[in-house]
Amino acid sequence: MRVKFYGTRGSIPVCAPEFQEFGGNTTCVLIEGPKGTVICDAGTGIRDLGKELAGDPRVGIDRPCFLAFSHFHWDHIQGLPFFAPAYDARRNLIITAIGRERYGKDIKSIFATQMQSDYFPVPLDGMGAKIDFLKSKEDFLNVGKASANVFKHRHPGDAYSYRFKGADGKVVVFCTDIEHGDKIDEGIVALAAGADLLIHEGQYTPQELPRFKGWGHSSWEQAVAVAERAEVNRLVITHHDPDHDDAFLRKVEKKCQARFPQAVLAREKMEIEL
Numbered sequence: 001m002r003v004k005f006y007g008t009r010g011s012i013p014v015c016a017p018e019f020q021e022f023g024g025n026t027t028c029v030l031i032e033g034p035k036g037t038v039i040c041d042a043g044t045g046i047r048d049l050g051k052e053l054a055g056d057p058r059v060g061i062d063r064p065c066f067l068a069f070s071h072f073h074w075d076h077i078q079g080l081p082f083f084a085p086a087y088d089a090r091r092n093l094i095i096t097a098i099g100r101e102r103y104g105k106d107i108k109s110i111f112a113t114q115m116q117s118d119y120f121p122v123p124l125d126g127m128g129a130k131i132d133f134l135k136s137k138e139d140f141l142n143v144g145k146a147s148a149n150v151f152k153h154r155h156p157g158d159a160y161s162y163r164f165k166g167a168d169g170k171v172v173v174f175c176t177d178i179e180h181g182d183k184i185d186e187g188i189v190a191l192a193a194g195a196d197l198l199i200h201e202g203q204y205t206p207q208e209l210p211r212f213k214g215w216g217h218s219s220w221e222q223a224v225a226v227a228e229r230a231e232v233n234r235l236v237i238t239h240h241d242p243d244h245d246d247a248f249l250r251k252v253e254k255k256c257q258a259r260f261p262q263a264v265l266a267r268e269k270m271e272i273e274l
Ligand SMILES: [Zn+2]
Pocket: 010, 011, 073, 075, 076, 177, 239
């Protein structure tokens, strides 16, 4: 399984020179399994991913391409209108909304709305690729030997964490935009148990976190606590605050590694082979 980060920033893209090491694009992560491709969230990072996938004749043609969303805040959907494979009529993209409580939602209208003519010149139905909306009445979806489980966590308007298991048995857990509150969410610890890789947000420092109560995010210390308790092999912390520049994040990374040596902060275009 291959995991690659195309967007690592939270809330809004940043492009100043002091943000280049960790990256300025908002959330987008590629997970490539032996039998299919999963894209987690469509922040502005999905544009660069789309340029790479456009040259790959397998994605959405010979093998399925799923887009899985944690939730639909701007920084997680804004890049979709600039995703090149969505303009290729040969391709079939599957937007998945797993979860009992999401089953009734009109997911298509969320994306159609952001592409209304007041906001964007091309409507969703005019993009070209075939886009299916695949829902699950349960909190899991099995596709051959691969599977995805979700867990609803605390965030304004709700958000979902995913546990992906590839056909090769490798497990990646994607958990972003989560506010644990005073205690670590036990549901996330259970979801991440024994994962080969945990991707967990850590927008704030422990000192900043109390000031942002109700904003829906975690500290890096909470990300580390989940990794420790779930006994994961590796931890990548992402969704960096747009006010945290490279020098700041390098210091944060050292603190994370002092507690959990198998931790890194996500950098744009960073790749992990599992
Ligand atoms: Zn976000």
